[in-house]
Amino acid sequence: MSTIVMPVPDAEVIERKDQIVAALCAALPAETVISDAFETRAYECDALTAYRCPPLAVVLPRTTEEVAIALKICHDMGVNVVPRGAGTSLAGGSLPTADSVIIGTARLRDTLEIDYDNRFIRVQTGVTNLSVTGTVEEDGFFYAPDPSSQLACAIAGNIAMNSGGAHCLKYGVTTNNLLGVRMVLVTGEIVTLGGAHMDAPGLDLLGVICGSEGQLAIVTEATLRILPKPEGARPVMIGFDDAEVAGDCVARIIKSGVLPVAIEYMDRPCIRVVENYAKAGYPLCEALLIVEVEGSEAEIADQLDRITALAEPLGPVEIRVSKSAEESAAIWKGRKSAFGAMGQINDYMCLDGTVPVSALQFTLKRIGELAIEHQMEVANVFHAGDGNMHPLILFDANKPGDLERAEAFGAAILGVCVDVGGCLTGEHGVGIEKRDLMIRQFSPDDLEAQMQVKDVFDPHWILNPAKVFPLAASAARRQRQH
Amino acid sequence: MTAPLTPDSEDALCDVVRAAAAAATPLRIVGGGTRSGIGRPVAAATPVSTAGLSGVTLYEPGAMTLIAKAGTPLAEIEALLATERQYLAFEPMDHRPLLGSNGTPTVGGVVSANVSGPRRLRAGACRDFLLGLRFVDGHGRLVKNGGRVMKNVTGLDLGKLLCGAYGTLGIVTEVALKTLPRPERAATLVFDGLTDAQAVALFCKALGTPFEVSGAAFVDGRALLRIEGLTDQVGYRIDRLTQLLERPDRTVIKGADHTRLWDDVRDVRTFADSTGSVWRLSVKATDAPAITSALQQSLGAQTVLDWGGGLIWARLPQDAPAAAGAHIRQILAPLGGHATLIRAGADLRAETDVFQPEPAPLAGLSAGLRARFDPQNILNPGLMAV
Ligand SMILES: Cc1cc2nc3c(=O)[nH]c(=O)nc-3n(C[C@H](O)[C@H](O)[C@H](O)COP(=O)(O)OP(=O)(O)OC[C@H]3O[C@@H](n4cnc5c(N)ncnc54)[C@H](O)[C@@H]3O)c2cc1C
Numbered sequence: 125m126s127t128i129v130m131p132v133p134d135a136e137v138i139e140r141k142d143q144i145v146a147a148l149c150a151a152l153p154a155e156t157v158i159s160d161a162f163e164t165r166a167y168e169c170d171a172l173t174a175y176r177c178p179p180l181a182v183v184l185p186r187t188t189e190e191v192a193i194a195l196k197i198c199h200d201m202g203v204n205v206v207p208r209g210a211g212t213s214l215a216g217g218s219l220p221t222a223d224s225v226i227i228g229t230a231r232l233r234d235t236l237e238i239d240y241d242n243r244f245i246r247v248q249t250g251v252t253n254l255s256v257t258g259t260v261e262e263d264g265f266f267y268a269p270d271p272s273s274q275l276a277c278a279i280a281g282n283i284a285m286n287s288g289g290a291h292c293l294k295y296g297v298t299t300n301n302l303l304g305v306r307m308v309l310v311t312g313e314i315v316t317l318g319g320a321h322m323d324a325p326g327l328d329l330l331g332v333i334c335g336s337e338g339q340l341a342i343v344t345e346a347t348l349r350i351l352p353k354p355e356g357a358r359p360v361m362i363g364f365d366d367a368e369v370a371g372d373c374v375a376r377i378i379k380s381g382v383l384p385v386a387i388e389y390m391d392r393p394c395i396r397v398v399e400n401y402a403k404a405g406y407p408l409c410e411a412l413l414i415v416e417v418e419g420s421e422a423e424i425a426d427q428l429d430r431i432t433a434l435a436e437p438l439g440p441v442e443i444r445v446s447k448s449a450e451e452s453a454a455i456w457k458g459r460k461s462a463f464g465a466m467g468q469i470n471d472y473m474c475l476d477g478t479v480p481v482s483a484l485q486f487t488l489k490r491i492g493e494l495a496i497e498h499q500m501e502v503a504n505v506f507h508a509g510d511g512n513m514h515p516l517i518l519f520d521a522n523k524p525g526d527l528e529r530a531e532a533f534g535a536a537i538l539g540v541c542v543d544v545g546g547c548l549t550g551e552h553g554v555g556i557e558k559r560d561l562m563i564r565q566f567s568p569d570d571l572e573a574q575m576q577v578k579d580v581f582d583p584h585w586i587l588n589p590a591k592v593f594p595l596a597a598s599a600a601r602r603q604r605q606h
Numbered sequence: 607m608t609a610p611l612t613p614d615s616e617d618a619l620c621d622v623v624r625a626a627a628a629a630a631t632p633l634r635i636v637g638g639g640t641r642s643g644i645g646r647p648v649a650a651a652t653p654v655s656t657a658g659l660s661g662v663t664l665y666e667p668g669a670m671t672l673i674a675k676a677g678t679p680l681a682e683i684e685a686l687l688a689t690e691r692q693y694l695a696f697e698p699m700d701h702r703p704l705l706g707s708n709g710t711p712t713v714g715g716v717v718s719a720n721v722s723g724p725r726r727l728r729a730g731a732c733r734d735f736l737l738g739l740r741f742v743d744g745h746g747r748l749v750k751n752g753g754r755v756m757k758n759v760t761g762l763d764l765g766k767l768l769c770g771a772y773g774t775l776g777i778v779t780e781v782a783l784k785t786l787p788r789p790e791r792a793a794t795l796v797f798d799g800l801t802d803a804q805a806v807a808l809f810c811k812a813l814g815t816p817f818e819v820s821g822a823a824f825v826d827g828r829a830l831l832r833i834e835g836l837t838d839q840v841g842y843r844i845d846r847l848t849q850l851l852e853r854p855d856r857t858v859i860k861g862a863d864h865t866r867l868w869d870d871v872r873d874v875r876t877f878a879d880s881t882g883s884v885w886r887l888s889v890k891a892t893d894a895p896a897i898t899s900a901l902q903q904s905l906g907a908q909t910v911l912d913w914g915g916g917l918i919w920a921r922l923p924q925d926a927p928a929a930a931g932a933h934i935r936q937i938l939a940p941l942g943g944h945a946t947l948i949r950a951g952a953d954l955r956a957e958t959d960v961f962q963p964e965p966a967p968l969a970g971l972s973a974g975l976r977a978r979f980d981p982q983n984i985l986n987p988g989l990m991a992v
Binding site: 241293339380 | 666667668669670671690691720722726727730731733734743747748749750751753754755756757758759760761762763764765766767769770771775786787788790810813814815816835836838839842888889890891892913916917942943944946961962964965967968971972974975978979990991
């Protein structure tokens with residue numbers, strides 16, 4: 125059915141299931157090991173639900189030391205390991221294989237240290253993204269990266285995917301807010317990188333761990349930078365009847381020196397669906413921008429004045445400046461419910477290629493043309509300030525062949541992103557989804573250099589194999605495994 | 607000294623490295639040469655210069671993106687950005703005053719040494735602004751990583767590895783950097799007569815406010831808090847901070863003096879034209895007072911704090927014992943953080959661990975990476991690790 129293939133599971137490993145589970149159970153508390161075929165089904169997929177496969181077993185350790193024990197056993201027995209956070213990856217990053225053991229962070233949920241003087245928090249990586257902010261909020265602090273999935277996704281997955289969010293235009297993505305980790309190497313050794321200080325002593329290993337999609341180590345603790353909450357924040361909503369002008373408006377705002385925390389963009393198909401669902405009162409136009417700024421009341425007013433002054437000469441169909449918390453919520457309501465709204469009416473595939481801001485209009489135009497060519501519908505909602513597109517391709521999972529057509533359309537869109545100087549993925553990661561498209565963006569030498577890094581951390585390629593790198597490119601390495 | 611090889615294209619550089627790898631000839635990589643005094647001395651090696659790879663290849667202010675070849679003088683980039691009222695927000699330090707070096711800093715050198723300045727505290731380090739790069743590894747292969755866009759998680763982030771690797775994993779040929787709008791206005795609150803402990807306490811308090819302090823340094827007994835932003839914002843924030851810190855006795859510096867003030871902090875001017883070795887310690891800010899006091903007492907060190915206390919510059923007296931480095935690391939051991947020897951004669955650098963020794967498993971990973979990227983050990987061999 126679907127076009128993304130996974131390697132044939134190793135029958136010899138599956139054969140040894142009882143032995144492997146017995147070794148894990150002997151070394152770990154009984155309740156941390158799940159091997160019942162019914163229960164492991166709960167872990168058969170992540171948010172890329174078209175692909176499913178229950179793992180051999182699941183281990184949910186409560187401490188770093190237990191992670192180390194589990195990983196060492198799998199390593200010594202030649203069993204592949206799929207690290208898992210909350211399983212919200214949209215790229216199939218935490219998709220198991222039948223011959224793999226999942227090591228999950230679900231029980232690693234402690235806050236270990238809060239330090240307001242030095243502005244950091246140290247947590248076990250199973251805590252959710254939102255709960256980090258929840259822990260420090262009353263004291264006037266927050267954790268900046270805010271993926272839309274923040275209620276569910278774990279810091280573990282955020283680190284592995286280098287996740288971003290609406291506010292990263294100002295605050296950066298996970299890698300810019302991660303000070304240190306404690307992690308387990310495939311050998312079971314526990315190491316610490318970074319900490320409360322601000323830079324690396326030698327090679328920046330932390331920098332390559334962040335965004336490594338579970339390829340290099342299992343991260344069990346994280347030291348995260350927290351920031352004092354801004355005095356306030358307010359958005360302005362600007363609608364245009366011309367996508368090109370909207371793109372121009374984004375560039376003008378950025379160039380002007382005002383640095384908004386977020387510039388979000390929705391196109392007509394998206395506005396239509398969102399309006400039906402959330403009744404946010406958006407004008408039905410070609411392009412809608414939501415621009416949010418922060419500061420004191422006077423600072424906010426100053427910045428919003430500057431933005432509206434830039435937008436007005438461009439002839440927008442509407443400018444709506446929020447004047448209260450309620451109005452702000454109303455403006456954000458539609459944007460925040462975009463994915464949910466889309467999910468109500470259709471199955472959708474969410475891409476996240478990034479393009480240079482200067483190529484936004486061209487890319488949107490090409491996506492429109494490709495939609496006609498592929499006879500598919502697409503809605504666009506994305507982080508315009510940093511060019512991180514989110515085309516949502518609508519399809520019907522129950523209709524034979526539709527997923528494949530959506531995937532082909534998606535690949536064509538990502539090809540355009542790469543061609544205009546952008547990349548395949550801005551925040552969701554490569555996973556299995558974009559694995560075989562990597563050759564669109566990277567030369568064999570580029571990929572070889574990346575795979576060499578994996579060779580160093582994971583010489584036998586037991587951690588999340590068959591992800592990130594094109595299957596053909598990694599074949600030799602995966603085969604020499606055992 | 608032999609004249610450096612000066613390849614004028616990436617292909618030519620690949621040829622140079624391939625030939626060197628085949629003959630196992632060590633190469634010493636030279637950008638502007640202003641930071642060549644950092645690291646363990648590289649044993650007899652053929653110099654390779656990036657001077658032939660120079661020029662800005664793309665600048666899009668509306669996308670906050672600049673791409674430049676590695677040998678491009680930093681000054682050229684800064685001048686270009688200034689025409690659009692933008693800048694490199696990580697405020698790269700100029701090492702010439704401190705090291706007494708000559709030459710012209712290049713952007714490739716800035717990236718290879720991950721050079722940042724006081725604004726690192728708020729904006730991030732050089733590595734945080736690096737969108738992508740191209741480099742030639744020790745096999746003589748041209749590798750690209752990252753790209754030119756703001757958000758990119760496609761594949762492993764080798765840019766972070768190369769940034770701060772001092773050329774030991776590859777010779778950087780081109781970098782893409784994120785630029786930012788320059789603040790419209792800036793001013794600094796100055797507090798006199800504080801101890802290190804009082805200064806750090808003041809910094810913690812100020813940095814815990816939403817007023818986006820973009821510099822917090824303690825130099826020559828004066829604590830400095832820098833505020834930057836839109837025109838009206840700066841005055842407001844200065845007032846609010848003054849109230850909150852309950853220090854009406856503060857003074858305010860702005861205008862031309864202000865730029866010079868922070869250039870001096872950035873370049874650690876206090877230790878320019880002085881003798882003795884200079885160490886750079888990266889620590890948890892609130893540990894700084896205990897560390898500086900230990901450094902002062904046991905080694906007679908003179909210290910400067912930046913990054914709200916998170917960065918300590920320590921100058922040791924000329925007659926400090928050769929084992930001073932080991933002693934500094936003993937002071938840090940129970941607290942965490944690390945120390946790098948930034949300024950010293952070649953002899954001392956040859957016999958001291960210039961970079962903080964790593965615990966065995968991490969040293970193993972670093973060595974493994976070097977062995978993959980530079981199997982013949984020809985790229986600045988020994989500079990970071992023996
Ligand atoms: C509705 C929706 C909205 C989303 N919005 C955003 C968004 O705005 N921005 C964004 O960036 N992402 C977004 N995502 C994607 C997803 O939420 C992120 O990628 C998230 O960081 C994944 O976290 P997780 O804990 O669910 O990780 P998982 O899905 O469990 O795993 C993700 C990857 O991390 C690896 N991993 C997990 N734990 C560890 C560990 N301990 N050590 C090493 N590797 C590990 C896995 O192997 C896998 O490769 C969205 C997803 C959904 C479903």
